[in-house]
Structure formats: structure tokens, C-alpha cells
Amino acid sequence: MLTLTDVHTHYAKSHILHGISLEVQPGEVVGLLGRNGVGKSTTLKSIMGLVRPSQGRITFEGRDITGMASHKVAHLGIAYVPEDRRIFKLLTVMENLRTGLDRGGLTEGRRKELLDKVYESFPVLGERKRQLGGTLSGGEQQMLAIARAMMLEPKIILLDEPTEGLMPRMVSQIRDIIARLHRDRVAILLVEQDVGLTLGASSRCYIMEKGLMRHHGPSADLKADPAVIHQYMGV
Amino acid sequence: MFEQILVQTVNGLVNGMVLALVASGLTLIFGIMDVVNFAHGDLVMLGGFTGAVTVAHTGNFWLGLLVASLALAVFGALLQITTLRPLIGRDPLTTIIATFGISLVLQKYALWQFGPTAQNIPQPIPGRFELFYLQYPWYRLGAAVMAGAIIGALYLFLKYGKYGIWIRATTQDRVMASAMGIPVPLVHTGVFAIGSAMAAASGVLFAPLAAVTQTMGFDFTLRAFIVVVVGGMGNLGGSILAALFISLLEAYASLVVSPSQAVIVSFVALILTLLFRPTGLFVPTPK
Amino acid sequence: MASPTNRRFWIVFLAVAAALALVPLGLPEFWRKFLTEILIWGLLAMSSDILIGYTGMVSFGHSAFFGLGLYGAATALLVLRSPNLWAAMFVGLTAAAMIAIFVAYFSTRLRDIYFAITTLVFSQIFYVVIFTWTDLTGGENGLYFSQPPFTIPGLWSVRFSTVSLHWFILAVVAISYLLLRRITQSPFGMVLQSIRENEPRTRAIGYHVERYKIVAVMLSGLFAGLAGVLYAIQHRFAAPDFVFFTVSGEVVIFNVMGGMGTLVGPLVGAAFFLLLREGLSRFWTEYYLIPLGIAFTAMVIFMPQGLLGFWKRRLNQ
Numbered sequence: 081m082l083t084l085t086d087v088h089t090h091y092a093k094s095h096i097l098h099g100i101s102l103e104v105q106p107g108e109v110v111g112l113l114g115r116n117g118v119g120k121s122t123t124l125k126s127i128m129g130l131v132r133p134s135q136g137r138i139t140f141e142g143r144d145i146t147g148m149a150s151h152k153v154a155h156l157g158i159a160y161v162p163e164d165r166r167i168f169k170l171l172t173v174m175e176n177l178r179t180g181l182d183r184g185g186l187t188e189g190r191r192k193e194l195l196d197k198v199y200e201s202f203p204v205l206g207e208r209k210r211q212l213g214g215t216l217s218g219g220e221q222q223m224l225a226i227a228r229a230m231m232l233e234p235k236i237i238l239l240d241e242p243t244e245g246l247m248p249r250m251v252s253q254i255r256d257i258i259a260r261l262h263r264d265r266v267a268i269l270l271v272e273q274d275v276g277l278t279l280g281a282s283s284r285c286y287i288m289e290k291g292l293m294r295h296h297g298p299s300a301d302l303k304a305d306p307a308v309i310h311q312y313m314g315v
Numbered sequence: 316m317f318e319q320i321l322v323q324t325v326n327g328l329v330n331g332m333v334l335a336l337v338a339s340g341l342t343l344i345f346g347i348m349d350v351v352n353f354a355h356g357d358l359v360m361l362g363g364f365t366g367a368v369t370v371a372h373t374g375n376f377w378l379g380l381l382v383a384s385l386a387l388a389v390f391g392a393l394l395q396i397t398t399l400r401p402l403i404g405r406d407p408l409t410t411i412i413a414t415f416g417i418s419l420v421l422q423k424y425a426l427w428q429f430g431p432t433a434q435n436i437p438q439p440i441p442g443r444f445e446l447f448y449l450q451y452p453w454y455r456l457g458a459a460v461m462a463g464a465i466i467g468a469l470y471l472f473l474k475y476g477k478y479g480i481w482i483r484a485t486t487q488d489r490v491m492a493s494a495m496g497i498p499v500p501l502v503h504t505g506v507f508a509i510g511s512a513m514a515a516a517s518g519v520l521f522a523p524l525a526a527v528t529q530t531m532g533f534d535f536t537l538r539a540f541i542v543v544v545v546g547g548m549g550n551l552g553g554s555i556l557a558a559l560f561i562s563l564l565e566a567y568a569s570l571v572v573s574p575s576q577a578v579i580v581s582f583v584a585l586i587l588t589l590l591f592r593p594t595g596l597f598v599p600t601p602k
Numbered sequence: 603m604a605s606p607t608n609r610r611f612w613i614v615f616l617a618v619a620a621a622l623a624l625v626p627l628g629l630p631e632f633w634r635k636f637l638t639e640i641l642i643w644g645l646l647a648m649s650s651d652i653l654i655g656y657t658g659m660v661s662f663g664h665s666a667f668f669g670l671g672l673y674g675a676a677t678a679l680l681v682l683r684s685p686n687l688w689a690a691m692f693v694g695l696t697a698a699a700m701i702a703i704f705v706a707y708f709s710t711r712l713r714d715i716y717f718a719i720t721t722l723v724f725s726q727i728f729y730v731v732i733f734t735w736t737d738l739t740g741g742e743n744g745l746y747f748s749q750p751p752f753t754i755p756g757l758w759s760v761r762f763s764t765v766s767l768h769w770f771i772l773a774v775v776a777i778s779y780l781l782l783r784r785i786t787q788s789p790f791g792m793v794l795q796s797i798r799e800n801e802p803r804t805r806a807i808g809y810h811v812e813r814y815k816i817v818a819v820m821l822s823g824l825f826a827g828l829a830g831v832l833y834a835i836q837h838r839f840a841a842p843d844f845v846f847f848t849v850s851g852e853v854v855i856f857n858v859m860g861g862m863g864t865l866v867g868p869l870v871g872a873a874f875f876l877l878l879r880e881g882l883s884r885f886w887t888e889y890y891l892i893p894l895g896i897a898f899t900a901m902v903i904f905m906p907q908g909l910l911g912f913w914k915r916r917l918n919q
Contacts, residue, residue: 129493171484407715
């Protein structure tokens with residue numbers, strides 16, 4: 081469904097991605113591991129159109145989306161939950177959700193359904209409906225960022241380090257959300273530092289090092305043989 | 316003496332409301348796309364002229380207001396698409412120079428289109444009332460009320476309207492707004508159109524108070540800049556307060572010096588703000 | 603600096619200077635004076651380039667420096683019983699320098715657009731003061747005064763003719779150009795450009811950015827004031843119009859059109875603009891600004907390196 085072929089991306093003068101290739105099938109949860117600074121976030125940003133690849137191709141459902149404007153990428157069914165959450169701090173929780181909910185072609189009933197589903201998964205958001213995003217705790221902001229992406233009813237969600245800085249209780253909540261999204265057949269490309277979570281949630285994993293794809297294989301194999309993980313992540 | 320101060324207070328508030336209308340458009344545009352629109356005052360001027368011509372032909376002030384706002388909204392949108400979109404990502408200095416170039420063209424275009432004579436709009440609300448020792452035109456109060464109404468409508472639109480949320484989201488985080496599917500380039504054009512319409516409306520509201528000339532744009536732009544900086548760039552509420560503040564200062568100053576010298580007060584206010592509270596006088600201190 | 607490049611520069615420079623000196627001899631009176639005026643505006647444009655092109659600080663208030671040089675010289679020529687060229691220069695430059703100190707202070711506290719707006723507001727303050735302080739400045743009507751003769755103090759005094767005045771001004775502008783060129787190519791100039799490229803990094807390396815900015819503003823203000831003094835000497839007339847924003851705006855146009863950061867570029871830009879204005883206004887009177895304004899805006903968007911930069915790029919290919 082989503083394919084990257086030999087993607088090179090530059091950030092100003094730095095050559096970050098040196099030819100990344102990966103793919104995600106519909107409904108799959110795929111992990112992307114690697115140390116800090118290897119280019120995992122840049123990979124997600126390249127898909128989303130936040131940075132433009134200098135070389136290579138990105139296709140989604142057969143369509144070439146390399147360098148496409150972000151809002152068009154979103155309309156095709158790709159949602160993005162960035163590393164620092166980046167919720168709209170001066171908008172209320174409800175307004176944050178509306179940025180994804182207020183698109184054309186949704187009936188009133190369908191809107192209510194989506195909202196109810198999200199409040200069910202994240203009850204705390206329902207309580208804080210009218211609160212400004214900036215007043216939420218870190219964990220709540222992460223919930224909001226994911227909920228906001230779910231408003232787009234995407235076919236795939238790009239999740240960038242969702243458990244960073246979260247308490248263990250919240251981490252398991254994230255784990256449940258990922259499982260639930262998987263049940264709803266939403267594909268996920270999961271970038272994470274938490275190896276255990278990633279191996280547990282995904283069916284396949286890629287490992288990056290210095291802008292290159294170094295390893296790729298089923299998560300079960302990686303769980304069974306931790307040597308590969310040690311080699312690239314030093315964990 | 317006391318009565319003079321009260322009269323000047325009224326004058327300051329009236330002028331302040333019209334200035335607030337001009338400045339809100341400017342601050343909205345800056346807040347969302349980092350464009351310092353040097354031609355903003357010239358949009359006011361063009362609005363005034365368009366309104367004057369419409370009123371001259373139809374005799375209806377409200378029609379003039381409507382036509383001028385719509386015409387300048389469309390014009391502003393076209394302007395943004397042709398000259399400002401290519402500048403996205405460049406620093407604000409480049410946009411200020413580019414809009415300066417546009418300002419020159421607009422001034423001479425007005426000269427060509429509307430002729431060299433100043434134009435006037437008769438006051439739609441006739442009559443005066445007694446304000447202390449003066450016969451004060453009703454229209455002045457009317458203009459202030461109308462300016463306030465337009466600003467109020469803008470506020471409601473931003474807070475509750477669907478596109479209002481788009482605008483506020485794009486202003487806060489352009490990149491994430493785009494990632495949420497909000498068509499950011501379109502929002503930019505829309506905001507510029509709204510800002511232009513507000514400028515045009517202020518031109519029409521201003522016209523019955525004084526004449527519309529092709530060179531009046533610079534004065535409005537300069538004043539609006541001062542208001543926007545003093546109020547905090549991008550801060551809508553701040554610019555309204557700043558507009559009132561600056562106009563009151565100038566009104567009081569003109570009790571002591573001539574009106575052309577009274578403007579120095581607002582210049583000094585700007586410089587002091589930049590030196591001591593550069594984020595704006597009416598912005599809460601960042602924690 | 604490689605010797606052949608240096609030699610080439612001097613050959614071109616001397617050739618251009620000689621041409622500028624000789625051309626007026628064959629021109630009618632109007633064009634002689636016009637050429638002189640181009641030189642003066644060129645000097646003003648060069649002074650602004652120090653800030654805009656080399657240090658990266660856009661000033662919308664150069665009319666203040668120019669105007670104070672103008673009015674300073676005018677005052678000196680009016681007050682002294684026998685008008686003296688050097689006294690006029692001294693007073694004009696001092697007046698410009700005093701303003702430059704103020705602006706220099708702001709330049710260290712404000713950046714980018716805030717600096718630009720402040721310079722604009724600052725020059726408008728002067729405009730209002732000069733316009734309304736009619737006792738001192740003649741207000742709207744301006745000041746008329748006589749042209750001082752060229753003097754070598756104590757030795758020799760001769761009145762200027764149109765051509766000899768042209769030579770004098772050409773000499774002043776040429777020397778100014780050489781001085782400014784020397785400065786921009788010196789280590790000092792390199793630091794200025796480094797500030798333009800990346801101010802935080804320049805500061806991090808250890809340079810006192812504030813001090814460099816102050817000197818840059820002083821230099822820019824002085825040479826702009828000098829242009830004002832020259833204008834006073836040539837035209838014998840000072841008016842508040844010269845302190846109004848229009849002058850500052852035109853200076854920015856010269857800089858952008860000619861090519862920022864090249865010194866020669868703004869001078870070419872000034873010449874180009876003034877010639878174009880002279881030519882177009884014969885057909886279109888005031889409306890010449892419409893095509894010119896459109897061209898200018900287009901250049902800002904598509905040709906930010908200006909005419910000279912564009913030409914240089916062409917030559918390099």
C-alpha cells in the first residue's frame with residue numbers, strides 16, 4: 081500500500097536519508113527502529129510531504145506521492161502524529177479534533193460516531209473537551225494527537241515516538257490504542273525507541289542506521305534473537 | 316479645559332475604532348503568513364475610492380461599503396496569489412520590500428483610475444448632537460460602532476466558524492495544519508482577502524470624515540504598523556487596544572501641539588515599546 | 603588579492619571615471635546636471651548598501667541622514683557671512699553623524715523588520731519636526747542659499763561652473779567609492795557579511811556583533827549625509843520633501859534593482875532608475891511608476907540578486 085524506493089532527503093545542507101526503501105501493507109503494523117538521529121523522523125516527514133525528497137519515489141495505493149503537499153497527502157488517507165505531539169495549544173480539545181473532523185463528505189451522524197469512538201478510547205479527552213490543548217498534561221496531549229489523527233479515518237497512521245516521556249501507565253494505554261487501531265484495520269508505521277513495545281506490537285521491523293536501512297525482518301525473529309538489536313541499537 | 320479633554324477622548328475613541336479595523340487586518344495577515352503588508356494603507360485608499368464611486372453612482376452608502384469590501388477582497392486574493400505566494404518561506408524583510416513595490420503601483424494606479432482629485436462620501440447618518448461646546452456629527456459615532464461591529468463579526472467568525480478554526484490552526488502551526496488536511500495555501504489567500512476587505516471597509520467608513528486621496532495610504536500604513544507592533548504582532552485583541560491607546564494619545568496631544576505634530580506621540584510610543592516591551596504593550600508577559 | 607584582478611579593476615575604474623569626467627563636456631546643460639545628480643544619488647545608494655547589502659540590515663530611514671546632511675550644509679551656508687564649502691561639509695556631516703549615533707543604538711537592540719520600521723518612524727519624526735519648525739527650517743517652503751566657491755583655505759577661491767562642480771562631485775563620489783570598497787573588502791567587511799549570513803554564529807565565534815553594527819550604521823549615515831551635502835551644494839535648495847519617506851523608498855529601490863552587496867550595483871540601480879524615470883515620464887508623466895513598480899516587485903520576487911547579480915551570473919556561465 082505504502083512504498084518507499086531509494087529515498088534520499090536533505091535537510092538544508094545535510095544529507096539525512098541515503099536511499100531508504102520500505103513498504104507497509106494494508107492493516108499491517110510495521111516498526112521502524114534505530115538510534116537517535118538516524119533519520120527515522122525524517123523518513124516519516126518525507127512520506128507526509130513535510131520535507132521533499134531529493135531522490136527516490138514514494139507511492140501510496142499505486143499513486144506517486146513523492147513531494148506532494150501535506151494537505152493532499154492527508155486527504156489520500158495518511159495521518160501523522162509527530163514526535164513532539166504538536167497539538168494546537170491555543171485551541172480547545174474539541175477544536176483540535178475538529179481540525180480533522182471538519183472535512184467535507186461527513187454526515188452529522190458519522191461525525192458523532194467518530195467522536196464517540198474517540199471519547200470511548202480516551203475518556204479523559206471527553207472530560208476535557210473545552211479545555212485549551214496547552215493545559216493538558218504530556219500524556220493527555222499524546223492522546224489528543226492520536227485522536228486527532230483518527231478523525232481523518234486514515235488508512236495508515238505514521239506514529240513518531242508516541243511513548244517518549246510518558247509514564248508506564250500511559251505507555252500501556254498507547255499499546256492498547258495501537259492494538260485497537262490494528263483491529264480496525266488501520267495500518268501503522270511505528271517509529272520508536274521502546275524496543276519491547278515495538279516488537280510486541282508489530283509484525284515486521286526495519287532497523288535504520290545513519291540514513292540507511294540496515295535490517296528488515298519479522299518481529300518474532302528479532303525477539304528471539306536479540307543480537308541484531310544489540311548491534312544496531314546498543315540495547 | 317475638562318470639556319476639551321472629554322471631547323478629545325471621544326475623538327480618540329472614534330479614530331481608534333477605525334484604526335483598529337485597519338490594524339486588525341494587518342495583524343491577521345502577519346500572524347498567519349509572516350507578511351508585513353506595506354501596501355495595506357493603499358488597500359484602504361482603494362476601498363475608499365471604490366466606495367466613493369459606488370456611492371456617487373447609486374446614492375447608497377451601504378452598497379458602497381459592500382461593493383468596496385467585495386472588490387478589494389477579490390483584488391487582495393489575486394494579489395496574494397500572484398505576488399505573495401512565490402515569497403512564502405522568504406524572510407519578512409523581502410515581503411516588506413515587495414509589498415512596498417506593490418504600494419507604489421497601487422498609488423499610481425489609483426491616480427490613473429480615479430483621477431487626481433480627492434473624493435468624498437456624504438455622511439450617511441446626517442445631523443449633529445450637542446457634545447459640550449461642539450456640534451458633534453452623529454456619523455462619527457456611527458462609524459465607530461460599525462467598525463466595532465465588523466471587528467466583532469471577525470472575532471465570532473474566528474472563534475466559532477468552521478473556517479475560523481482552520482485559520483486559527485494555520486496561524487498557530489502551519490505545518491501541522493497542513494498535515495491535518497487543511498489546505499494551507501487557500502487559507503492564506505482567504506485571510507489576505509479578509510484583511511483586504513477590512514481595509515477597504517475602513518476606507519469607506521473613513522471617507523465621510525475626511526477626503527480620500529491617492530497618497531493617504533502611506534499614513535494609514537504607518538499608523539497601522541505602529542498599532543500592530545505596540546499591540547503585539549499577530550495579537551488581535553492587542554491591536555484593538557493599541558489602536559485606541561495610540562489614537563487617544565494623539566487626540567490628547569493635539570490639545571497641546573498642532574495635529575501634524577501630534578503624530579510624533581505615536582512615533583515615540585512605538586520606539587519606547589520596541590525598546591522596553593518589544594513583544595507588545597498589551598501582551599501578557601510570557602511566563 | 604590576485605594582481606591581474608586588481609590591475610583589471612583599476613583599469614576599468616579609471617576608464618569609467620575618465621568617461622564620467624569627459625562626457626559632460628559634450629552634453630547639453632540639462633543632462634550635465636542630471637549626470638551629476640545621478641552621482642549623488644549613487645553615493646546615497648552605496649551608503650545604504652553597507653547596511654542592506656553587506657550587514658543585512660534594511661533601513662527605511664536613509665532620508666534622515668540625507669536630509670540632515672542637506673539641512674546641515676544649508677544652515678552653514680546661510681549662517682556664515684561668506685559661504686564656505688568645507689564648513690558646509692563639516693556641519694552637514696556632523697548633523698548626519700549625530701543622527702547615526704541614535705540609529706546605531708537602535709540597531710543593536712532591534713532586528714530585522716523592527717529595525718526597518720523604527721528607521722522609518724525615525725525619519726518621519728524628522729520630517730514632521732523640519733516641516734513644522736518653520737522658524738528654523740523654513741518649513742514647507744524650504745531654504746534657499748547660495749553655492750559656495752571651491753576654496754583651498756587661505757590660498758585660492760574659484761566659483762564652480764556646471765562642469766567643474768561635476769568634476770568635484772565626481773571626485774568626492776569616486777573617493778567615497780574607493781574608501782567603501784576598501785572597507786568592504788577588509789576583514790571588517792568580511793565580518794559584516796558574516797553577520798548578514800548568520801548573526802548567531804558570528805556572535806558565537808566571538809565577534810562583538812553590536813560594535814560592528816554600530817560602525818556600519820555610522821559609516822552608512824556619514825556617507826549618506828555626504829550625499830546630502832553634495833546635493834545642497836549642487837541645488838542650493840533644501841526642502842522637507844527630501845526627508846520624507848519617498849527618498850528612503852527610492853534608495854531601497856536602487857539597492858534592490860542594482861544588486862545588493864556589490865556597491866557598484868546600487869549606483870547602477872540609481873542611474874537606471876533615474877534615467878528610466880526621466881525617459882518614461884516624458885510619455886507617461888506620473889504613471890511611469892506603474893510599469894516601474896511592477897518591474898521592481900517582479901525583481902524582488904524573481905531576481906533578488908538585482909541587475910548586476912543577474913549580469914554577473916550570465917557572464918560566469
